[in-house]
Amino acid sequence: MASEQQSSTIKGSKVLMVGAGGIGCELLKTLALSGFQDIHIIDMDTIEVSNLNRQFLFRKSHVGQSKAKVARDAVLKFRPDISITPYHANVKDLDFNVDFYKQFNVVLNGLDNLDARRHVNRLCLAAGVPLVESGTTGFLGQVTVHVKGRTECYECQPKTAPKTYPVCTITSTPSKFVHCIVWAKDLLFAKLFGDKNQEHDLNVHSKDGSSSSKQAEDVFERQEEENIEQYGKRIYDHVFGYNIELALSSEETWRNRNKPRPIYVRDVFSSELAIQNGNLHNCSNGDPPSLSAMASLGLKNPQDLWSLKENSKVFLEALKLFFSKREKEIGNLSFDKDDQLAVEFVTAAANIRASSFGIPLHSLFEAKGIAGNIVHAVATTNAIIAGLIVIEAIKVLQHDVKNYRMTYCLEHPSRKMLLMPIEPSEPNKSCYVCSETPLDLEINTHRSKLRDVVDKIVKAKLGMNFPLILHGSALLYEVGDDLEEDEVANYAANLEKVLCKLPASVTSGTILTVEDLQQELKCSINIKHREEFDEEKEPDAMILSGWIQPRATEKSSNTAVDSEVSTSSASEAVPLVAEDDDDLQIIPTITGKKRKLSNVSNEMKNKRKAELHSKNDVVVLDDDNSDMSKKEQ
């Protein structure tokens, strides 16, 4: 069908695909069929069994291999004459700099996480290369076009942070299963198998703060003469028994809540002389990820609900397997949804805790979904979205500006549409990424250190990887391989200083300049001193604002494509960001815009919200990224 001109544009273009996963496989296939001849593709992931239901370029025999490379080989089989360049690498690697991006006519994203999306957005802006962005979750999906100066950039609309839970809900008063999962994963698992120096400790704080965490700290250390079984039971009794008793001593906490029930090993296994241990011989193969407490206990179906006793057995067995078979990893483990033993441990621990608190138990299959933030994914949505990406990419290559569209793929039709195109919005003039609007930071300049600003704001909120911080012409902080030793020492010392004590004192009214050299992004932060912060609501003890404010009412932009529809914008009716694939949370965007919505959109908005929320049990304790399994896929 392609006109002569269109097919020569396609043939002559060079495109970069980021992600060779669910959307990526479909996209690479559709690009190749559509006549694209020079395609580069970045993906750091390797192939897993759970990818095979939709990432159709991969076979079981490919498990463990690079997605980018296998995808290339698979497509060359039916289009041997085109050039596909795979990179088995992280899109954030320094090699993929602005110059790298400049060689492409368009960049197409099929990513699964916010971090990488923001990163690619910035590089595209810096390199002046158009970006077509996409995401899917279940039957929902979307494709958006981002062309510098023409349409809004990926970050013009603020993205909501992953859901967080108040610390005390997790440590003391869980009321939902997800709270138990967070506790099991981010506290207990991390405490036993991960970095010992984690911030929140596991012990229940009674209201008067009398629980001595110093003394309790030692509980988790395995004593020298202690065998694994004794250790496991002691941990069990401590976290499910003793800690709950301790919590019960605080009367006030339970005045309006159901009291939890302490659970000890002896209660669960009362009638048995010894706990039936799993048979280690069943899993004698030495490959660590294949270790399974379920397997050695003869539990087969991951969709079954286990009894308290079964959960307790899995808990003790998994703990034993970790300490006996994977001892070397202890101290460095972080939860990974693809680590069978870790999932088993977390499921069992969460279920035992749920039993204590009278919360319904869940199967391993369900627990894994919650703990791993697993996004529902089907092949069909990815295929549709990939088709839409290619259609937009061709328009972008032909500079067909007036026909650029963002398209939503819906589960239920709206105004008869399952695929709904919307005119893209103009750039947000107060976006700190694509405009030069300064941000405001409220912070206690007498108490907060430069390190807090670097970690919690510059890296976590602004998404910078290689930041440089300037106060006027004075450099406060910088990273890089080419620094002199004294500079490194100097910056390290600065990190530990409170803001007002820095060589160039940062006080109320100071304007800091923050730059990321790789992303070529620069922005200004106005500092405002504030004395007090609410510990529960503002745990970072600082507030960043500026681009998050709702945009002023606009007239012409963002009108729905259908001319019969007034200014109501369907872009608000559906979530702006959906994620594709494995381990990232769904992040519905709250646009915060105050425009008039037609009844139709309103209705739909509510419907969508409800839908997303029901699936959206995102499990993250802190918004500074405890969901650290983020990957480019």
Add this chain to the structure above:
Amino acid sequence: MDGEELTEQETALYDRQIRVWGADAQRRLSKSHILVSGLKGTVIEFCKNIVLAGVGSVTLIDDRVVTEELLAANFLIPHDENMYAGKSLAVLCCDSLKDFNPMVRVSVQKGDLSSFGVDFFEKFNVVVVSSCSLSTKKLVNEKCRKASKRIAFYTVDCRDSCGEIFVDLQKYLYSKKEVDEMVECLLEYSSFEEAIAIPWRSLPRRVSKLYLAMRVIERFEELESRNPGDTSIADLPDVQKLRKELCEAHSLSESMIPDALLERLLASTTEFPPVCAIIGGILGQEVIKAISGKGDPLKNFFFFDSMDGKGIIEDISIVKAEG
């Protein structure tokens, strides 16, 4: 629940989609049998989707010998003439599809689609036809309706950057969740013949122009005994004449079927792969819905045109009187 549990292997492979539609739906999928005829780009996309989804079996009908044109939007067949020389499209596609998911039985049925009887179609839960004449569509649809059990019938066609899906689920009863309770819903579908016989004047005022244009072209091919899709821009004057006749007979303004649209549909002989992916994706989703009983099925036409980017559902069916 109907019996057997999913195996460990199935649970691992289908993990992400079970999280979308549940283990029950997955079990129903694995017991379903799908017949597919006319293996061009859109149908290839559809086959990929349902094989990945894990249906029980897929039977392919297409005795055409592979040509360059037939491969334009086909990613199943290796680009190597030595490998495909002399083999039928169905045989070659079958080999590749098997590879996608060893748990799905993929096989080839030789013969002309219109020659099969009701008892043949009865072996399937879903029948999808493409690249076939108007009379074959009607015929197969009727045979599916005569079967003793319900067979979901679909037609799908892509021309240029446009696509059309037709759905006939006959009487379709399904349950859906509304607020907190499950509600039973009954949908009554019209056959393809019934649907396209509905006078154009009584269609919704803003009915998709693509619907009307497709009917004109379909009729033209029928009158001229052309193979489906075997048209060119040279046919435009004749097609315009036919449009005039049809519009007059239906007392509808000819402007409802613009020349530009007819030109596009006539001129293009190759498919546009992004549209194949989109239409094949929507069709896959619909078939999965119909088998699993989860979700509102499409009733009864779907249109996509990449020129405006809209994917539209039209309900063009006979309204049957109650009782």
